[in-house]
Amino acid sequence: MTKNGLYLHIPFCKSKCFYCDFYSVSETSLKEEWLDALLLELKTEPVFLGTEKPVLRTVYFGGGTPSQLSFNEFEQIFSSIEANFDLSTCEEITLEANPDDLTPSYIAMLRRLPFNRISIGVQSFDDAELRAINRRHTASAAAEVVLECYRQGFSNISLDLMYGLPGQTVESFLDSVRQAVSLPVKHISSYSLSWEEGSVLYSKWQRGELKQASEEISEACFFGMMEVLEKAGFKQYELSNFALEGFHSKHNSSYWDGSHYLGVGPGAHSYNGLVRRFNPPSLKRYIEGVRQGLDFRETEELDTATKYNDVIITRLRTMQGLNITELSAKFGSEKLAYCLKNAAVSIRNGNLEQMGDWLRLTRKGLFVSDAVMSDLLEV
Numbered sequence: 001m002t003k004n005g006l007y008l009h010i011p012f013c014k015s016k017c018f019y020c021d022f023y024s025v026s027e028t029s030l031k032e033e034w035l036d037a038l039l040l041e042l043k044t045e046p047v048f049l050g051t052e053k054p055v056l057r058t059v060y061f062g063g064g065t066p067s068q069l070s071f072n073e074f075e076q077i078f079s080s081i082e083a084n085f086d087l088s089t090c091e092e093i094t095l096e097a098n099p100d101d102l103t104p105s106y107i108a109m110l111r112r113l114p115f116n117r118i119s120i121g122v123q124s125f126d127d128a129e130l131r132a133i134n135r136r137h138t139a140s141a142a143a144e145v146v147l148e149c150y151r152q153g154f155s156n157i158s159l160d161l162m163y164g165l166p167g168q169t170v171e172s173f174l175d176s177v178r179q180a181v182s183l184p185v186k187h188i189s190s191y192s193l194s195w196e197e198g199s200v201l202y203s204k205w206q207r208g209e210l211k212q213a214s215e216e217i218s219e220a221c222f223f224g225m226m227e228v229l230e231k232a233g234f235k236q237y238e239l240s241n242f243a244l245e246g247f248h249s250k251h252n253s254s255y256w257d258g259s260h261y262l263g264v265g266p267g268a269h270s271y272n273g274l275v276r277r278f279n280p281p282s283l284k285r286y287i288e289g290v291r292q293g294l295d296f297r298e299t300e301e302l303d304t305a306t307k308y309n310d311v312i313i314t315r316l317r318t319m320q321g322l323n324i325t326e327l328s329a330k331f332g333s334e335k336l337a338y339c340l341k342n343a344a345v346s347i348r349n350g351n352l353e354q355m356g357d358w359l360r361l362t363r364k365g366l367f368v369s370d371a372v373m374s375d376l377l378e379v
Contacts, residue, residue: 009265058251067101099137158187163221164213181232186247321360
């Protein structure tokens with residue numbers, strides 16, 4: 001049975017974080033129309049996954065800021081999901097949330113809904129670093145929110161942390177990591193700050209007001225984090241994701257193991273093994289397109305080369321690595337020979353290793369993974 005995931009993009013934010021280039025809006029005048037369109041898309045699009053009522057393994061509310069929704073809005077969305085999908089064997093339903101939204105009463109409201117996992121965008125436990133990226137919470141408030149979620153029954157809590165922030169040092173980042181593992185969390189995702197064109201930070205950098213962290217600092221943050229988390233019992237299962245035993249993110253893993261997923265909402269992506277589909281990152285275009293039944297989505301047909309490249313990129317992101325027997329079965333001996341020939345240099349320089357049927361990044365290769373993977377791609 002195919003493992004299917006459902007991703008819902010909630011585009012509303014109180015304010016834009018300085019690093020963010022995900023599609024979001026602070027204006028809520030179209031919120032009711034957005035909800036109507038989302039409910040309609042949940043009704044009309046399940047067939048993208050190959051059947052009228054697909055079986056879901058995971059559901060993920062991302063954004064934007066999903067914790068901007070009310071109980072009534074969540075209820076309507078869950079009613080639509082339950083009407084149009086099979087949730088009988090669903091294992092994980094995740095809500096992304098900002099710490100400042102998670103008041104005790106809001107957490108109590110969430111406990112009345114089907115969520116069994118919460119992912120909290122802390123980013124840092126240093127107040128100066130939080131101010132530099134326009135986060136609305138303080139470090140102490142974020143820590144209290146985690147404890148309150150745990151007290152109210154959320155046993156599967158994930159935190160997001162970032163390194164390479166303006167003014168951040170290696171030690172201040174590792175202090176944030178230590179603070180995270182001192183709390184009752186089961187999963188940590190940590191990403192290097194990406195200076196995306198169009199973001200506030202990118203503009204400040206272009207004007208010379210900020211400096212990007214050096215590669216040496218980012219590398220020290222990355223490997224220092226690995227050591228702290230390993231000592232705390234967290235296993236790295238993907239380049240940016242760490243979890244205690246049994247608590248890896250099933251939804252995130254679906255992106256790396258080739259599972260199919262439907263994305264609904266403006267800016268959401270979908271994949272069914274044959275095509276990749278993109279909803280426009282525009283609230284008005286999304287609402288109008290769904291309402292009128294227009295062909296408003298961008299669709300990419302996946303040829304053999306694209307499918308091969310997808311397998312290389314997604315499998316090598318994981319600590320398990322790329323199964324070369326599977327690669328040969330999918331794409332033939334010629335593609336396997338191409339992959340192994342191009343991998344030879346990275347194997348010789350210690351960035352890749354081959355263990356039986358598995359090709360995986362070494363510890364040394366983790367930080368230069370993009371370059372290693374690109375050498376294996378078909379261009």
